[in-house]
Amino acid sequence: MMASVGKAMFFDPALSGSGTLSCASCHVTSLHYGPAGKDPVFKGGAKGDREGRRAIPSLTYLERQPPFSIGPDDAVADDIAPTIAVPVTGGAHAAKSAVNTASSAANLVPQGGLFLDGRADTLHQQASGPMFDPDEMAATPEKVTARLQTVAYAKPLRDLAGIRGKVSSDFLLSEGLFALARYQIEEQNFHPYSSKFDAWLQGRARFSPAEREGYLLFNDPKKGNCAACHVDTVGSDGLPPLFTDHQYEALAAPRNFALQHTHDPAYYDLGVCNQKPEGRKELAPYCGMFATPTLRNTATRHSFFHNGVFHSLEDVLDFYVLRDIEPERFYPKGPDGKVQAYNDIPAAYQGNIDTTDAPFDRKPGQAPALTQAERKAIIAFLQTLTDGWTKDAGD
Template identity: 55%
Template sequence: MANASAALAKDCSPASDGNNPCPVTLVRPPVAPLSAMAKLGKALFFDKALSGSGQLSCASCHAPSAHYAPDNALAFAKGGVAMDKFGVRAVPSLTYRERQPPFSVGPDNATSETAPPPPPPPSVKGVKSASNTGASAQAMVPQGGLFWDGRADTLQSQAAGPLFDTREMAATHEGVAARLRHAPYSADLFRLIGAHASDDMLIAEALFALARYQIEAPSFHPYSSRYDAWLEGKTRLTRDEAEGLRLFNDPAKGNCAACHLSAVDEEGRPPLFTDHQYEALAAPRNPLAPKGTYDLGLCAAGRADIGHNGAYCGFFRTPSLRNSATRKVFFHNGVFTSLRQVMNFYVLRDIEPGRFYRPPANKHSSPYDDLPSRYWPNVDKIDAPFGKRKSPTLTPNEREKIETFLSDLTDH
């Protein structure tokens, strides 16, 4: 089989019979028995008694059967001490986070041995194209981090977010510490960290154990989709699947691979179908969202390294498309409930805005109804398939073929 660099250097579009003309051997994460810390993390992941209500565990919203995403169609998860509150964003999947880089602005901040300087203002946005994905990776753009707004850098800090959010698991410091001292797994915890650990140490180690479980357990990153098998030359794509992949990668058609990278990387690792960057796409307002508020995304994440920079308002992290065909809601606010709606939005947002937005204040203003007008210039209007065009870049039939291809990204 071809090596990764050779595959990247040639056209690897599906052959006429659906075969991969340049198969590779994918480099997947190693599989080994879970460490003692990861086993502890697994017990914590399914422990409802950690929550303030006693009814929610991590697995309640990140169901293993749904690729660690919600197994229901709720736009916002239900939680709180009395289970009478709702979160404010759609719950993302926890899969494929083992390669998630920490947040940075530009290509070098995350690897600097000293504290990075304050980020410069965002550079003028360049066109993102599926034919040249490397250009944006080197630009001064926000990238990396966890949550929709990048506010956490590690799985350990990410786990603390929903655990202590009053609208979600609604746990307290005292309640979590008490549970950790008197749970069925407490003996294992104390064997790992010592019998005289403080409450702060107990909680920090519990969060670390949750992170280790997600890093080590193969179910969080199986790379077992039909597309992975095709990359390795083990299966053929149907005619519609192959055409969907071509349209996905074509910079003049779907241009999806500009942000959702579909190629094996130089190390031979399977594609994650994200560039880890942030985009302002102006998703329509979800009628279920809290009234009188805007979710500004990255600029309101509370990150000390960027502050409240208006140039980042409306930006949200580009998610992986792996297992997207099994999701029930899409975008940060769960406004869409099918891939068909998502495809229509990308292709028709700037051509038929009335399909997605409430009528604008006047005929000369932009229609975006979930972003204050002062931030409308941040919205991506240059990357295909966005932008004013005489006709859509994708026909309804072509959109359907891309959907067919996306089903090949579901893990089995």
């Protein structure tokens, strides 16, 4: 019952400040609840002319996300204890690989939570974020509550809320946000596990030679090393992998000058440490870190990283492999002619950037961890993670 109300809310543009945007406007059902188009961010607000701060994430596969914490590195845990531990100095950490997570187990790392900075712990909390953001749906609690008090689809919600819902608009609103959360949990399309990879796990599909090569490179700690963060093995609970370790990394994506707010030289989006007003002091070792997303359905996306700076998997793989070998490919040059590497993270926090784990452990003049052909093979494997695969589609 609550999920059916949540579904109606998800598709209802009248809940927004402009009356034209619904949750589904950004999270398109046919695109695995990700955005349509190639724009790096979505334009919203009460008049539809305000630029969002970050690229729109998919809403799929969030049902197993643990609450935010900072603690020991556990690459496969879905039940991380909600603790906060911050190292006294520095963000340096032991190397992490796809086949040996024990070497990095002592690292203190951010993990869990929703949004790219982990600021919400539950889908209930997450639902209010875009709805009341002035740059996104730009609704107000009063408008949403008024809608829920009168619209036909919300009658079951009002019945369940009872007398308390009639006398407390806050309670009715909370119940509405809970309904949105229930819809995301109960609707199978948010977590179908229906990719070719899932069929392969079940013995119902075979990888092509290119997909198999990409899978091996994805897991090779000296090559792609992708599985160090995008865990692709079945856990002790027997559930299919989510292709994320729920953790955060500072990868130093280039500043996206296509976004309006980046024209202000004082503006920086620093991920985890933007969670709270004093975060740049209290969480300084994690400034510049953003959540590692699931790679499920990643081949259907058109904007990558928190600022949408890249628009293809080819661009992303090139950045991973060549960031520190050919930095001039990704970063601009300053007035002095020098490449402004890591230009979207202030110098004070650049020590947090991952330069330890392959393929980021290269220096100028060294060979890249992956050749162009090998990068192409990994992309072939990533394409097996798209939901909706059928045997009739071929191998």
